[in-house]
Amino acid sequence: NAGVMQNPRHLVRRRGQEARLRCSPMKGHSHVYWYRQLPEEGLKFMVYLQKENIIDESGMPKERFSAEFPKEGPSILRIQQVVRGDSAAYFCASSPSRGQLRVEKLFFGSGTQLSVL
Amino acid sequence: AQKITQTQPGMFVQEKEAVTLDCTYDTSDPSYGLFWYKQPSSGEMIFLIYQGSYDQQNATEGRYSLNFQKARKSANLVISASQLGDSAMYFCAMRGGGADGLTFGKGTHLIIQP
Numbered sequence: 001n002a003g004v005m006q007n008p009r010h011l012v013r014r015r016g017q018e019a020r021l022r023c024s025p026m027k028g029h030s031h032v033y034w035y036r037q038l039p040e041e042g043l044k045f046m047v048y049l050q051k052e053n054i055i056d057e058s059g060m061p062k063e064r065f066s067a068e069f070p071k072e073g074p075s076i077l078r079i080q081q082v083v084r085g086d087s088a089a090y091f092c093a094s095s096p097s098r099g100q101l102r103v104e105k106l107f108f109g110s111g112t113q114l115s116v117l
Numbered sequence: 118a119q120k121i122t123q124t125q126p127g128m129f130v131q132e133k134e135a136v137t138l139d140c141t142y143d144t145s146d147p148s149y150g151l152f153w154y155k156q157p158s159s160g161e162m163i164f165l166i167y168q169g170s171y172d173q174q175n176a177t178e179g180r181y182s183l184n185f186q187k188a189r190k191s192a193n194l195v196i197s198a199s200q201l202g203d204s205a206m207y208f209c210a211m212r213g214g215g216a217d218g219l220t221f222g223k224g225t226h227l228i229i230q231p
Contacts, residue, residue, distance in 0.1 A: 033217070033218060042210075043208070045220070048218060055217060056216075056218065058218075089160060106152075106164070106212075110159075111160050111161065111162070
């Protein structure tokens with residue numbers, strides 16, 4: 001009965017290093033979404049993936065950010081050459097399907113707090 | 118483009134009182150979903166309640182109900198008989214208009230006082 005699992009819970013990186021954030025969706029869910037939350041802000045959509053496919057990456061920064069959801073294993077959000085502005089909470093959400101009317105409920109993980117020194 | 122507006126940055130409410138958190142939305146798509154999430158100080162996002170644009174009745178989940186007024190494009194969250202554990206950030210969000218992601222408001226920080 002596990003929910004969406006994200007790890008690590010907290011991640012500290014120095015400027016220029018790489019950050020890898022992992023997300024395992026709920027059992028039976030094959031759709032994964034990544035969101036970013038800056039301090040005092042709501043969540044902002046980054047990317048939507050199904051197994052082995054990126055469906056919508058309209059919210060992803062053009063450089064240094066990438067995401068994958070392989071056939072086996074968790075979804076990974078990778079940030080290369082991190083900068084202080086990347087410091088934020090990164091949330092993963094999953095759903096069992098896309099939903100006919102795109103109104104499928106999303107269930108979120110507990111987030112990864114990335115701090116860039 | 119979709120937009121969610123939450124006009125109350127913070128609210129203080131006495132324990133056991135009912136609370137209404139405001140949310141208005143903007144979309145040109147006739148098919149959409151509206152969501153409320155709770156984010157306690159521990160940081161996780163907890164799903165509370167969902168309302169579909171074609172649903173005839175207002176959604177209810179335990180002490181949570183959604184006052185959906187489609188013509189006014191509002192989707193206020195009502196918490197009955199508030200408890201100390203309700204203190205948290207509350208986010209209104211919507212999904213539709215062909216977008217895959219949720220669009221979130223800036224949130225309301227609710228503090229329940231004993």
